[in-house]
Amino acid sequence: MPEWMEVILRSFLFLAVLFLITKILGKKQLTELSFFEYVTGITIGSIAGEVIMGLDGNMWNGVVSIFIFGSVPFIVGILSLKSKRFRDYVEGKGTIFIKDGKVMEDNLKKERYTADELLELLRRKNVFQVADVEFAVLEPTGDLSVLLKKENRPVTAKDLGLSAIAEKEPQTVIMDGEVLDEPLANAGRNRRWLETELDKLNVSIENVYLAQVDTYGQLTVDLFDDKLKVPTPQEKPLLLAMIKKCQADLELFSLATDSKETKQMYHKNAMKVDEVLNKLTPYLKN
Incomplete structure (x- = not known):
């Protein structure tokens, strides 16, 4: 068998092996690697590389192997777009950890998570009590999505019966001491207005690192010299x-x-x- 053909076969074989090992290890490996897991991952990759390329050091064999490792994820991505079943298998599906305020212990064991690790993930979402959670799901990326119970969610304008106005994107009108005319026009302002506002702050354009106009038409300024204090907008x-x-x-x-x-x-x-x-x-x- 030609060496290039052997490289192709080895590449596909070890892609499959590494994929299966990663699936076995679970989602936790994607975002929460311990020192041991990190070293193990590097070692597995190194071993796979040595086995795949352990022929005669031919440069073209390396090119072929790199091409294989680069093209397979691309092909998998295309197939994932066309087939939900294939996408669910390759990318995984979310796993429910908390439902109706109750911890799903079997799902925790399935993903090899302990109660301590669940509590840690909740604390990262600023949730410190399981009883406050209505629903929590471990995403395929290893991140935890949390829905609080209604009584524990932040109060919104809708809850208070207030009509909230739509906020517009802040426009950056000065960057690195240079005026940006297009964002300034998008904010409905001109250079004369900008100069007037800077005069109120006793600041020159050259001293401004970053300036933005918010939804309400207020100008906020950040200077090159961080020791200088700029008054907050008072309108x-x-x-x-x-x-x-x-x-x-x-x-x-x-x-x-x-x-x-x-x-x-x-x-x-x-x-x-x-x-x-x-x-x-x-x-x-x-």
Whole structure:
């Protein structure tokens, strides 16, 4: 048999062997290697390489082997796109670790995870009590996806009955001391506005490492000199303070007047401003 043919056969053989060994070792090997497992993996790869290439050191044999190792994952990727059954076998499927708040011990044993390791994965998701979890699944990548019970999830604007505005992508308008005109235009701003905002901060463009415009049109700046302090944007806090003052003034006018109709008018409008204030406060607070 020609040497190049032997290299091809050995390459395919050891790809299959290494794949099966990895499947046996489980998902844990993908993201959580101990020192022993890391050394073992390197050793297995080295042994496979030596066996595959242990012929006469011919350079072309190495080229053929590299081509095999590079082309097989590509072919497997194409087949995975076409067949879910093949994809599930090669890439694996998620394994449920917690369901309805109960730990699935059999699935833990199947993936060779201990209770301590499960708790460690939960802590990485900022979850410190199993009872807080509704559902948790170990993904094929070895990462743990966690769904908290409804009462333990962070409160959202929807939960509070508030209408949340859609946030736009922050636009980077200065990078390395250079103004980026396209992002500046995307943010609905121009160079004159940018210069005015920098003047407020007493900062020149050349001293700015990075500057961004957020959803609300506020400019945030990071300078080359980290020792210099740049004041935070004050537009939103100032607007919030003005609305609060307007609401307080209307209430004060309502108390100060003797006219019943005028008192009702001031009070009615004060209530309207208060409703607006309640809706805007979450967005205007820094």
